[in-house]
Amino acid sequence: MKNNQEFINKMEHDIESSALPEAIKRKLIANLLLLKGRKVNLLITGATGCGKSSTINALFDADVSKVGVGVDPETMDIERYELGNLILWDSPGLGDGKEADNRHARNLTKKLLERDSDGNPLIDLVLVILDGSSRDMGTSFELISNVIVPNLGEDKGRILVAVNQADMAMKGRGWDRENNKPEPELESFLEEKVESVKRRIKESTGVDVDPIYYSAGYKDGDKPQRPYNLTKLLYQIIHYTPKEKRTIYVNNINRKREMWKDDDELKDYRNSIMDDIAESISECADIGADVGESLGSCFGSFGRAVGRFGGRIIGGAFGAIKSCVKSVFGGLFGW
Template identity: 85%
Template sequence: MTYNTNNMEFVTKMEHDIEASGLPDAVKHKLLANLLLLKSKKVNLLITGATGCGKSSTINALFNADVSKVGVGVDPETMEIEKYELGNLVLWDSPGLGDGKEADNRHAKNLTAKLLERDADGNPLIDLVLVILDGSSRDMGTSFELISNVIVPNLGEDKSRILVAINQADMAMKGRGWDRVNNRPEPALEQFLQEKVESVRRRIKESTGVDVEPIYYSAGYKDGDAPQRPYNLTKLLYQIVHYTPKEKRTIYANNINRDREMWKDDDELKDYRNSILDDIVESISDCAETGAEIGESLGGLFGSAGRTVGRVAGRVVGGAFGAVKSIAKSFFGGLFGW
């Protein structure tokens, strides 16, 4: 089933702007050829984690898709893995382990089948696996078992297709150390979370030989009439976009949550907003032959209106950076309807 979203709006606008530009025909043809390929692409994102880790709240926060309303299907080959389609973005919501031996065996079998599934071109169907850990729990043994015994062994050669994120950072010390006014961890909690990230990274490396870069975040929640905004959601989105195959990153453009409140609070260690833009632009221009650097005010994407986000770096053919800049200004600047 399909959720009614106009996923091709971004690509359609880009096509129009390129056609209307004064670029040489050869340049137009190359960029339009890239866009034509994008129309046939799908991103398949598999999300798994133990019960209560916050998979649904994470999906809703990132993609503005209330999973109770999104078109839902069940894969006939892997029963119990729910499928949500948002245009060309396909989300697979799979139970993790921890529901009892019989259920765990069934979940492991279903996950293995999905990870081994191939698309029409013979490539792995799943582009990326997001494993969500419960940051409020000290016992992550079942999640490590899931990663070590099920996910990593079935990723094939490309082990970079796994992301690990620790949700509910605000509850990591049972609610202590969380600055609710500024929606961020206080120093003691921040150190605790960094130590947890390092512990998770080290444990996965020791058991699988795979290097991961776990992050901590909070998907947010609504407590009565008082919602708590997410924290580090932009960082999580950056990792998802960055580790998606380059030729598919643009697919996220129309599915990003347009509520600006969702993207306000991050750890400020990196300009994740600008990095997301870099990666999405690279999705269009990756096959180009020459380089260009674009610096432009993008109308405050992920921030206050008119904010200068900074450079959007893209490899483009000849003068095609002008078209990319135009689209960035007109589309991304209003991505959240500001």
């Protein structure tokens, strides 16, 4: 599928051809129609060398040298990449000198304060990438404390923090290259690092964040290193994106299966991603408890009664939607 509308069209077809009651079909399809025209604006920032471009390429298989488009001259330092309904904003962080830092801060502030046609903040989510190979993160904390958080408005949950280059956190020591994961000593070091980041941000801004560590991967000569915890990063991005926009990521995710092979084992991020996307579609369906759990059989092999959100049982309809989402992700995640 090439774009968000194709994914929505497939979902609409599956709903229309099902044996669901007409009233429920109408509710689900009305919600799908709302999703067609939506866009996600994801702003990615971090100090020079933190790996923003490699992260974009890993997540979305986007050649940033080819998809960049022009931006407002007043924010010319911020690169805009348009991938269908997904808009990526690549903003320089601080650390390029006092004059450049002041310019970057002004431009970033302007973008964070920008509103869409409905009067809502244009930027749905800010991803701040930290350099895991560096001990000095002072400029990144300054960026978060003095520029990003003060300009998020009331919704302080629009910020994610991720530590890239986890494999180089101890100058390359402790990384199991054969299995592409940290050894116990490095894993402990990384856990302490993200806890330190979380604590420092809380102390300086009062905002709770849940940082993760990952590696976007790279090429070592002709031999590429696969990413690590990329699925976990994708889950965080989707989870903290407004529910009504989560489906937009479906058709932009990197289709190379090897990119998603290696993660920690703390959570089933793949199923969690599908839960969040299915919830996005079913959130406004408002299916009552009296019909919820009886709907699974209407979809035959696609349906099963699962899920409770906000006290509303959406049972089989949610299960059917999740199964359809799973069919889209099947090849990607190896199902």
